[in-house]
Amino acid sequence: MERDERLYPISEKKFTELVLPLIEARYRGKGRPVEVSPYKVFCGILYILRTGCPWGIYQVL
16 A cells, blocks of 8 residues: 555655654653554644644544
């Protein structure tokens, strides 16, 4: 299945290499266990910032 560039503007491999280490370094071991993929959360935030869509309208992928 090909990923939709509109919803996932960065590949999961690049996210794992570039972004995830920054997130994990800051929040490792804090809070509840992760239930949603950090990759999907990151892509969701990028989508909201790019489109200006209100948070309440966005659905979890």
